[in-house]
Amino acid sequence: MNLNGLILKNPVMTASGTFGYGLEYDDFMDVSSLGGIIVKGTTLNPREGNPYPRLAEVKQGMINAVGLQNKGVDYFCKHIYPLVYNYKTNVLVNVSGSCISDYVSTAERINELENIPGIELNISCPNVKEGGMAFGTSCESAQKVVEAVRQVYKKHLMVKLSPNVTNISEIAIAVESAGADSVSLINTVLAMAINSETRRPVLSTITGGLSGPAIKPIALRMVWQVSKAVKIPIVGLGGIMTAADAIEFMLAGASAVEIGTANFIDPAISAKIVAGIINYLERHNISDVNSIIGGLIV
Amino acid sequence: MNLNGLILKNPVMTASGTFGYGLEYDDFMDVSSLGGIIVKGTTLNPREGNPYPRLAEVKQGMINAVGLQNKGVDYFCKHIYPLVYNYKTNVLVNVSGSCISDYVSTAERINELENIPGIELNISCPNVKEGGMAFGTSCESAQKVVEAVRQVYKKHLMVKLSPNVTNISEIAIAVESAGADSVSLINTVLAMAINSETRRPVLSTITGGLSGPAIKPIALRMVWQVSKAVKIPIVGLGGIMTAADAIEFMLAGASAVEIGTANFIDPAISAKIVAGIINYLERHNISDVNSIIGGLIV
Amino acid sequence: MKLILQSPSNLPIINPGQFVEVQTPDSSKTFLRRPISIHDVDYTRNRLILLVKTVGEGTKSLSNLSIGSTLNLVYPLGNGFDVSNVKHPLLIAGGVGIAPMMYLGKSLKKNDVEVNFLFGAKSSSGLLLEDEFRKVGNLYCTTEDGSAGTQGFVTQHAEIEKLGIDYDSVFVCGPIQMMKAVGNIVKQKDVTCYVSLENTMACGIGACLCCVTDTVSGHKCVCTEGPVFDIKDLKW
Amino acid sequence: MKLILQSPSNLPIINPGQFVEVQTPDSSKTFLRRPISIHDVDYTRNRLILLVKTVGEGTKSLSNLSIGSTLNLVYPLGNGFDVSNVKHPLLIAGGVGIAPMMYLGKSLKKNDVEVNFLFGAKSSSGLLLEDEFRKVGNLYCTTEDGSAGTQGFVTQHAEIEKLGIDYDSVFVCGPIQMMKAVGNIVKQKDVTCYVSLENTMACGIGACLCCVTDTVSGHKCVCTEGPVFDIKDLKW
Secondary structure (H helix, E strand, C coil), X not given: CEECCEECCCCEEECCCCCCCCHHHCCCCCHXXXXXXXXXXXXXXXXXXXXXXXXXXXXXXXXXXXXCCECHHHHHHHHHXXXXXXXXXXXXXXXXXXXXXXXXXXXXHHHCCCCCCEEEEECCCCCCCCCHHHHHCCHHHHHHHHHHHHHHCCCEEEEECCCCCCCHHHHHHHHHHCCCCEEEECCXXXXXXXXXXXXXXXXXXXEEEEECHHHHHHHHHHHHXXXXXXXXXXXXXXXXXXXXXXXXXXXXXXXXXXECCHHHHCCCHHHHHHHHHHHHHHHCCCCCHHHHCCCCCC | CEECCEECCXXXXXXXXXXXXXXXXXXXXXXXXXXXXXXXXXXXXXXCCCCCCCXXXXXXXXXXXXXXXXXHHHHHHHHHHHHHCCCCCEEXXXXXXXXXXXXXXXXXXXXCCCCCCEEEEECCCCCCCCCHHHHHCXXXXXXXXXXXXXXXXXXXXXEECCCCCCCHHHHHXXXXXXXXXXXXXXXXXXXXXXXXXXXXXXXXXXXXXXXXXXXXXXXXXXXXXXXXXXXXXXXXXXXXXXXXXXXXXXXXXXXXXXXXXXXXXXXXXXXXXXXXXXXXXXXXCXXXXXHXXXXXXX | CEEEEECCXXXXXXXXXXXXXXXXXXXXXXXXXXXEEEEEEECCCCEEEEECCCCCHHHHHHHCCCCCCCCXXXXXXXXXXXXXXXXCEEEEEEHHHHCCHHHHHHHHHHCCCCCEEEEEECCHHHCCCHHHHHHHCEEEEEECCCCCCEECCXXXXXXXXXXXXXXXXXXXXXXXXXXXXXXXXXXXXXCEEEEECCCCCCCCCCCCCCCEEEECCEEEECCCCCCEEEHHHECC | CEEEEECCCCCCCCCCCCEEEEECXXXXXXXXXXXXXXXXXXXXXXXXXXXXXXXXXXHHHHHCCCCCCCCEEEEEECCCCCCCCCCCEEEEEEHHHHCCHHHHHHHHHHCCCCCEEEEEECCHHHCCCHHHHHCCCEEEEEECCCCCCEECCHHHCHHHHCECCCECEEEEECCHHHHHHHXXXXXXXXXXXXXXCCCCCCCCCCXXXXXXXXXXXXXXXXXXXXXXXEHHHECC
C-alpha cells in the first residue's frame, strides 16, 4: 500500500500512546509484521505529564489524562531510536508541542533520523494545558503549525486531527492545503468521569481523552466526512477492536488504520487484525486491499 | 426544585424522542411521579421522518435517524394535548423547525396550551437536512432563533444544545443572552455505523445520532464546562442509566436530568432512578437534593 | 432452539403473532432488547415458548443460557394476527418465520378452522418441528435443494394455486423477499393476506419510532401498529 | 476467594510480588483487564493461585466464575520483591494486601530465612488463611475492633518496635494510608522497606503510562518499574 509516498506492507498501524516504543510489545508479537507503528508523543523538552490518577474506566472505553509524559526528543534520538532502528516496519514519531517553534524544532531533529520515514503531528492532544488540542480546533492555527513544520520536515507528514470540533472537514482541508501528506483521525474525545460516592472527579485533571469502542461510531462518521473533503489519504482510528472494525474504517474512506486502546485489552491484537483483514479479503474474493478504501456502497 | 421558575417534584425528566407522549409508558410506571416529561419533537407541519432503517445498535449505545417524524403542532394540540392534560407533572414539548419562522409559529401555538409549562427548543437534531443541528452549531444562529422564540413564548424556554461543536460553552452563553430560561445538554452525537459484510451503511441516512452510555463521559464533560459558563440552570442528559449516573450529572452542575435511551432498555427506569436518587441522598445524609447541584469536590 | 419460559404469575391474554422484547444476558456486545415472536403459549402452566435461531450476538447469548436462568421480558407486544373471521387460511413461513405459526395454527384450530401450513427452507435441516406442526394441521414443505418436500420456493408449491379457490386468507412470516413474492401472487387473487414484519427495534412500545415501515398511510411502527400488516396497507 | 488457575504449559519463573493482568468475563460493565497480584505458585502442577476480594465489577465477575472456566492472563508482570539478600524480614499487610505475602513468605523461607507476618484488618472476618500463613512463618495480627489479635493498627503492634533491631527489612502491601503509616515509622529506623503499590492500570506493560507514581526520579510506571518500590524512592 502506498500512503502518499509512505509504503505500508499492510494497512494496520498502532496508535501513539498505546504502543509505547513498540519494544513493550516484542514479547507478544512480531512488531515488524505491522504496517507501521507510531511511537509515543514526543516533545522538544522532557515532560513529566499529569499527576496520578490518569485513568478512568468507562463503559466500553477509557479516559486518559497522561499529558504527554516523555523524555524529550533528544532522549528519543539518543536512547530510543537505536532500539527501534531495526524494526522492519515504518516507525513514525508522534510529535507534540506547546508552541509552533517547539513543533518545528522537534520535527527538525526527527527529520535527521534515517530510519524514521514520517511523523504524526499531534495537534489534538486534549490533556495538556498549552498547545495540543488548541492547534487542532481552529483552521487558522492548524494551518499555521502544519505550514511551519512542513518547511523543515521533508518526509511523510501525517497530521492527527481532533474530534472536538464543529466541522472536522474544514480542519482537514486547512491541514491539506498547508502541505500535510496525510491525516489521521480521531484523537480522543474530551470527556469526564465522576465518582458519585466520593463526589470527586476520577482524573487528577478533571477532564481527559475518551478512547475505545465507545467512540467508534463518532470516529467512523468523521472519517467518512473527511474522506469527502480532502484528497490526501486518511488514517482512521477510534475504538478499533477487530478486523471488521478496521474494514469499516477503510470502507468509510481510510487508507490505513491505527489500533489504539485495543492494545491494552490484547497486546497481540494488532497482528491478529492484520490476519483478520487478510481473511476478510479472501472470504470476499478481494485481491487488492486498496479496492475497499472508500468502498462503502451508498 | 425550582428550575428558574419551573417547579419540579424531583430532578428526573424524560428525554424527547425516547418517551413518546408519556402514554406509551403508562403501563410501566406512574408517569406523574416524575419531575417532568419532554414529549416528542414537534414541528409546525407534519413530518414523515427518514426511511427505514433508522436504528443501528453499537457498543453501549444506539444510533438513530428518526428525523423528527411527527404529525405537526396542530395535531398535537388537538389530539395529544387532551391525553396528556391530566398528568400531574411538567409536560414540556420539544420544538423543532427548519427555519426560524417555523420555530416561532410552533412555539406560539404551544404557548396557548395551559397545561404545558415549557418547551425544549431543539436546535440540535442531527437527523434533518434543513435546520435542526445547524441552528445549534453557531452562536449567531443559536442566538437568533432563541431570541425570536423568546418574543412569542412566555413560559419556560429550555434550549437543547448540540454536542457536535468545538465550544459548547460559547453556544450556551449565546443562548442564555438570548433569553433562554435553561439549557439541556447533550443531544445525540453525530455518528455512523457500517456493516462490513454488506459494505453498506446501517442507516438509510448514512449518519445519525449516537445516544446511550457510550456518550455519557462526553455529556458529563460538557455539563461541567457549561456550568462554569452560564448562570441559568442546566438539565443534563446523555447515557444516564442509573441513579448514580444522574447524581454524577448533578455533581457536574446539572439541576435536573433527562433519561433517554435507558427507557428503551427498561421502560420503568425513570421511576427507578427517582427512587435511587432518594436512596443516595439518605445514604449520604443529604436533606436537600439541591445541595448536590455542582457539588463536585475539585 | 426452544426457550421455555415459566412465568411467576398468570399469563395475560396473548394474541398469535405478538412478540416479546427480551433483555439479553449482560454483554459488551449487545445493548438493546431483542424482539422475539411468541412461538407457543401454555396458559395451564403459565409458560411462554420462544423459538430462537442464533443469528447475532443477542440470540447467541440467549442460546447459551443454562436451564433455570431468569429472563426479563416486556410482553405481549404488537397487534398480532386477527383470527376472528378466518375460514380457510394458508399459513406460509420461511426459515425462522415458522416461529409464530405454531400459536397461530393452534388459535385457528381452536376456532374449528382447518389449518394448512406451507413452509419453505433452504434444505431439510431448515425445516423444524414438523411432527408438532402436523398435530395442528396439514403441513406442506418446500426446500430449495429438494432435500425434503417439493423442490423450489413456497411460491412454486401446488397449494399456492389454490389461493382464492380453497383458501380465503393467507398468513405469512419469513424473509422479506419471500413475503414480497407471496404478496405479488395474492394481489391477483381474492384473498386477504397478512404478513408479519421483523424490523430492528429499540423500545418495542411505539415510543422511539425506529422500527417503522412505509404504508399507504405513512410510516407506521412495526412494534405497535404491526408486526402484522394487511398487505394492502403496505407499499409493496 | 481463591482462584486456582491451571496453566496448559509450564509456568515461567515468577518473582514474589509480581502480578497478572486478567481479562474479566465479557460484560457491559468492565472494559480493561484487571491487575491481580499472585498469591501463590505451584510449579509442580503448573498452577497459579490468585486471592480475589470482590470490590468492583471486575472482581465480582471473577468471583462468579464457575469451576472449569477459562481465563486469559498476561503474566508475570512487574518487578516483584527482591528476596536475594534478605535476612530478617517483617511482612506487613492490611486487608487484601495479604495476597502476595504467601508466595513472598514461601520464597523467603526457601532461602532459609525466618518469616514473620504482621497482618491487620478491620475485624476478625478480614483475617484470611491464618492457618496457611502459620505454616510458613510466625503470624501476628491486629484488628481495629479487637475481635482478633491485638486491638489497633499494625503500626501499634509490638513487632513494629523491633524494626531496626530484630528486623532488617520490611515488605508492605495494603491500603495506601497504612503503607504510608508504616513508611513514616521505618524512615526513622535503619531498615529497608519495600511497598507494593496498587494503582489503576490499563496496559500493565509500561506502554500507556497511566499507572504512574511520583518518585524522587519522576513519574514511574507501577506496572513495570513497580509494583514494588523501595520507600526511599517514593515522594512520601
